[in-house]
Amino acid sequence: MNDPTAPPAIRAQGVHHSFRGKEALADCGFELPAGRIAALVGPNGAGKSTLFHLLTGLLRPTRGEIRVFGAAPGTRTARERTAFVGQDKPLHQDFTVAETLALGRRMNRHWDTAKAERIVRDGDIPPKARIGSLSGGKRTRVALALAFGRQADLLLLDEPLADLDPLVRHEMTGLLMAEAADRGITVVVSSHVLPELENVCDHVLLLQSGRIRLAGDTQDLREAYTRVTGRADPDTPDGLPAAADRSAVVHAATTGRQLTAVIRNAPGSALPAGADARWITATPSLEELLLAHLRSAPGTTPPGPPAPHPAHPAQTGAAA
Numbered sequence: 122m123n124d125p126t127a128p129p130a131i132r133a134q135g136v137h138h139s140f141r142g143k144e145a146l147a148d149c150g151f152e153l154p155a156g157r158i159a160a161l162v163g164p165n166g167a168g169k170s171t172l173f174h175l176l177t178g179l180l181r182p183t184r185g186e187i188r189v190f191g192a193a194p195g196t197r198t199a200r201e202r203t204a205f206v207g208q209d210k211p212l213h214q215d216f217t218v219a220e221t222l223a224l225g226r227r228m229n230r231h232w233d234t235a236k237a238e239r240i241v242r243d244g245d246i247p248p249k250a251r252i253g254s255l256s257g258g259k260r261t262r263v264a265l266a267l268a269f270g271r272q273a274d275l276l277l278l279d280e281p282l283a284d285l286d287p288l289v290r291h292e293m294t295g296l297l298m299a300e301a302a303d304r305g306i307t308v309v310v311s312s313h314v315l316p317e318l319e320n321v322c323d324h325v326l327l328l329q330s331g332r333i334r335l336a337g338d339t340q341d342l343r344e345a346y347t348r349v350t351g352r353a354d355p356d357t358p359d360g361l362p363a364a365a366d367r368s369a370v371v372h373a374a375t376t377g378r379q380l381t382a383v384i385r386n387a388p389g390s391a392l393p394a395g396a397d398a399r400w401i402t403a404t405p406s407l408e409e410l411l412l413a414h415l416r417s418a419p420g421t422t423p424p425g426p427p428a429p430h431p432a433h434p435a436q437t438g439a440a441a
């Protein structure tokens with residue numbers, strides 16, 4: 122049972138980060154409770170890697186505050202509890218795999234040798250092989266072995282599965298879920314492959330143009346919206362009935378006479394306000410919900426997620 126008085130795994134408040142005057146993160150704020158497996162999603166250039174680098178202390182916010190289990194990233198307390206696998210998997214190319222794991226053991230007080238060696242062995246990677254001679258996928262496996270071996274409480278994975286074949290992806294996501302279930306760790310994993318995240322993650326953070334547009338537990342978020350399909354209303358330009366609440370529509374599209382839309386439900390209801398009785402309605406999948414938000418015009422204010430659940434204070438309003 123998590124201690125309700127313990128700080129969240131991550132708290133970001135009004136975080137800005139600029140590269141040479143150009144803002145990569147702008148007023149980014151959210152809380153991630155401990156124990157969640159969170160998907161960090163967003164278009165290219167949204168600021169995902171920048172956020173990871175702030176969480177590991179590789180970068181500092183230009184403004185605002187970011188905390189990992191209550192500690193400033195980069196401090197010893199935060200570093201000991203955080204493991205990061207970046208997109209470029211920075212491993213020493215001249216080291217052998219065995220030397221790489223030995224370095225991991227020397228540098229980490231809580232190192233789990235058996236776990237790290239098993240992950241490498243299961244990938245048929247010879248301990249004497251040099252990192253520089255490995256394929257991209259095998260290097261990723263070694264990087265993940267190092268991250269899992271560290272026994273960190275917060276695992277930050279920046280597109281870790283991108284260069285893995287489907288079988289290894291499956292194995293690695295299984296490992297991630299087992300680790301999260303066994304040790305109750307918190308994971309933030311970024312990916313552009315939305316369906317891949319649906320079965321793994323129980324929380325989502327959607328970044329767009331450096332801002333958090335959606336944050337919360339996936340089930341709560343999905344149930345706060347409805348996917349509707351049906352005949353487009355010929356008398357309105359958007360195909361929605363004239364009485365529909367446009368401010369609740371995340372995204373709507375018509376193909377011929379067919380309307381498809383994702384709409385926020387009315388407060389306390391499982392359907393949008395003024396739902397047309399002829400609509401076919403369903404709870405959107407995580408992918409449908411995220412795509413609807415990503416497709417809604419940038420710069421507009423999309424409908425926010427539901428009011429925070431008392432047990433899940435991570436849900437923040439749409440900040441766009």
Ligand SMILES: Nc1ncnc2c1ncn2[C@@H]1O[C@H](COP(=O)(O)OP(=O)(O)OP(=O)(O)O)[C@@H](O)[C@H]1O
Nearest residue numbers: 140141144145163164165166167168169170171172
């Ligand atoms: N070192 C840097 N110097 C200058 N600009 C940078 C630097 N790193 C990132 N940026 C800029 O900051 C913005 C956010 O980049 P970031 O890499 O965080 O996005 P991302 O969401 O991780 O993208 P992707 O999905 O393509 O990996 C982009 O506009 C990018 O060009």
